[in-house]
Amino acid sequence: xxxxxxxxxxxxxxxxxxxxxxxxxxxxxxxxxxxxxxxxxxxxxxxxxxxxxxxxxxxxxxxxxxxxxxxxxxxxxxxxxxxxxxxxxxxxxxxxxxxxxxxxxxxxxxxxxxxxxxxxxxxxxxxxxxxxxxxxxxxxxxxxxxxxxxxxxxxxxxxxxx
Numbered sequence: 737x738x739x740x741x742x743x744x745x746x747x748x749x750x751x752x753x754x755x756x757x758x759x760x761x762x763x764x765x766x767x768x769x770x771x772x773x774x775x776x777x778x779x780x781x782x783x784x785x786x787x788x789x790x791x792x793x794x795x796x797x798x799x800x801x802x803x804x805x806x807x808x809x810x811x812x813x814x815x816x817x818x819x820x821x822x823x824x825x826x827x828x829x830x831x832x833x834x835x836x837x838x839x840x841x842x843x844x845x846x847x848x849x850x851x852x853x854x855x856x857x858x859x860x861x862x863x864x865x866x867x868x869x870x871x872x873x874x875x876x877x878x879x880x881x882x883x884x885x886x887x888x889x890x891x892x893x894x895x896x897x898x
Contacts, residue, residue: 848866
């Protein structure tokens with residue numbers, strides 16, 4: 737089962753308050769994940785080795801909507817043509833706060849992720865906090881709101897079979 741379905745309940749409040757900014761889409765990747773294993777032996781190749789870069793296809797619907805909106809507000813753009821398109825993914829946590837800190841069950845493993853599209857703005861401070869935690873320095877801010885363990889309501893399964 738794809739994680740997007742498995743953890744849907746955790747993300748539902750954010751989805752419901754997202755208005756038109758959040759749309760659920762089913763695509764080829766969703767279908768592929770339906771048949772993908774969720775546990776691997778330590779000597780087995782995982783999807784993470786097979787897919788190193790996520791390269792989503794841009795939404796033509798969103799592109800056309802953006803073209804209509806900008807043309808309506810700025811008529812000079814009415815005849816513009818799109819030269820190239822690009823799409824990306826945003827990593828988001830259910831509470832929209834990043835995870836920054838150690839993973840208690842894996843000594844020496846730290847996570848700094850889930851910036852919810854705000855990485856450019858909070859990146860310098862988040863990087864400083866991450867460096868402080870990794871090097872055991874006094875943290876620049878209280879790291880407790882960003883701990884991995886705060887997501888304990890999410891059921892986690894070990895990725896690797898014993």
